[in-house]
Amino acid sequence: MPDDTLNVSHFLVTGDPLIYGADVSIVVVSIAIVAVLTYYRKWGWLWREWLTTVDHKKIGIMYMIAALLMLFRGGVDALLMRMQLAFPNTRFLEAEHYNQIFTTHGTIMILFMAMPFIFAMMNIAVPLMIGARDVAFPYLNAISFWMFFFGAMLFNLSFVIGGSPDAGWTSYPPLAESDFNLGPGENYYLLALQISGIGSIATGINFFVTILKMRAPGMTLMRMPLFCWAILATSILIIFVFPVLTVALALLLIDRIAGAHFFTMLGGGNPMMYINMFWIWGHPEVYIVILPAFGIFSEVVATFSGKRIFGYASMVASLMAIAVISYFTWVHHFFTMGAGPGVNSFFALSTMIIAIPTGVKIFNWLATMYNGRVRVTVPMKWALGFIPNFAVGGATGVMLSVAPADYQYHNSYFLIAHFHQTLIGGVVFGMLAGMYYWWPKMFGFVLEERYANWGFWWFNIGFYVCFIPQYLLGFMGMTRRIYTYPTGMGWSTLNLISTIGAFMMGLGFLFIAAGIVYSIFYGERDTTGDPWNGRTLEWSVPSPAPHYNFARIPVVTSRDAWWTMKKERKQGVLPPGEDEIRPIHMPKNSGRPFILSLSFFVAGFGLVFHWYILTVIGFSAVAACLLLRSFDYDTDYYIPVDEIKKTEASYGRS
Amino acid sequence: MSMMEEKVPGHKGRAEDGKWPWMHIVGFVISIVLTLIALRLVLAHAMAPSGLFVTIMVLAVLQILVQLFFFMHILEGGGPRWHLWMLTLGFIFVFTIVAGSIWIMTFGAEAY
């Protein structure tokens, strides 16, 4: 068992100028936030409007802000690593520090950037697209967000208190076991993922139920926008695979803090079992994050081609096929374990099969654009940039899936280039497309084009400059997770080019961020609610959407419901269901999700340092919150008709 | 409109039906008993390892059934039977995890 006496010099990470810098900036930013909130007397506003909200649109916005901040933090990690690797024999980061940085980079990018970004998009769009007034369980939705938030906080705290995890984002034993990894870093990893994982499972359940049960009258499953289908598939995957991660992490945590031997060879355990379970979750996880991006591209491509999506039914079928098949491919992440030809051939084949439905989708997007009147707006640029990117990412994936060949590629820079191509070119491009596309719906103004274009081009070109050299470096034998390399390997030039590309992407991100700030002041206001001439129901309500979403629940008669309504209105056909406005039933705000998740954070922090009293306090508070909720009957209210009419009139609608 | 009303959770006060949740309590007790039996058998080394594995598996399956009937009310509810679809899928996935892991971890092991 690890030694749990920690003195102060271990508690606060010391001795590294980068970390002192972080300490200072954390303190400065915290003081600034507190000062601004106090000066403008915004504490009450923050609590009432945001911290206690159960409104899916606001929760979505908070997810998005968090995801952008985490993209920034993970991006800084990436630039530090690329600076270290730009030249041979660099002494900018020490080995230990480099290990911590690639670990936090990977963990943050997947779990605290990609996941909240997809949750942001689904929260913002799904209820509006299916004609609902909120998700099925709004209170649970708030819990999901705050569990994610405090999980992410716990993870980021490790940087300055106790030290960051350093066993990779996959946290494989035996390296991640207490024998080799004494410090609290791995505990942070395990507990942060556990806490945010609860939130993720709840979100999966929430959106699964929302999509099946809350659709407006007439919106049959086959009339749903493809984004909703993508979220349905993602939710199914989340429900079935996150529990596997929970179990794997829990067993490793028990190994670490209670001295068990699930994954240690000595005690009769088997470390490969962790790796097996990790990837049972891990492979579907990459599809959990890519399917929503596919959904966004389907919406964006249809809208800006002015056509309904080509091959709707085959799009649905391929989404569902991917969701199921992706469950049967996990061994391709450890072909080199050498389970033997039977196992490896089975999983090589299942992996290759996944490329088929993916290809179907690419052809359908292309066919949608074909003969369409394509408007190359900013979201459409990201969609267009995605297609060649993902074609390469998919092709290199199929190369990796050839088990004997993978013995060469595995854990080389070729692998690194492959998954960045899919994760950046697929997920990040998709989420940014969604952000530009739905921004007017979230905030009531369009993001300015010039900055966005600069951002797009720097990021897109920078991407290729950064990662194409990495494919080559992989072929030349450079392995992942090395903190430096000698001269004379022939890797130096390509590494330098790659670093330049990374900084081009960083510049692209700055343009995107600057564009957001600029647009807050000067962005074109969206007064119509339908700035893109959209096809789906979210564009039928004003921007930003009123908190009850729809004054009257729409009645849907076709796919691309809003497009049909607009056409019919032009012909003078009034949509059905234009009856009287009635009082709207809504869930009440609650501070409990915030307090509940804060309590989890306290309990988790206690476990990280083996301070069990703190853990008991935290979990008691959790139990109290759950009990209070059980006896809370005052959870909802009605918005009176007058108020709805007033709100609608303020948007110029009746 | 009326569709929405029944769908907002927590709208029907839970105190309304006022019945003591017997089903839940019975299910809770059975679950705890099943768990304690498993724990006891393992701690006491009551059987050879392979016998223990099989017994624990059987107890686990029983526990799943208890959950489905007492907590999830598998037999209730109208409309499309989404839960049956999900259960089937869940069964396939769980089978894949368990059988797949055993296969992967033992295949070719005899060679060493």
Ligand code: HEM
């Ligand atoms: C046609 C589709 C794809 C195929 C055939 C494929 C195949 C593979 C294979 C065989 C590996 C393991 C290589 C090794 O470790 O030696 C791998 C790794 C990886 N793939 Fe893919 N992949 C595909 C799509 C994706 C997508 C869509 C994503 C994410 C959005 C993704 C993310 C990853 C990640 C993160 C890893 C490496 C994880 C690690 O070791 O840290 N892949 N892929």
Ligand SMILES: [Cu+2]
């Ligand atoms: Cu995979």
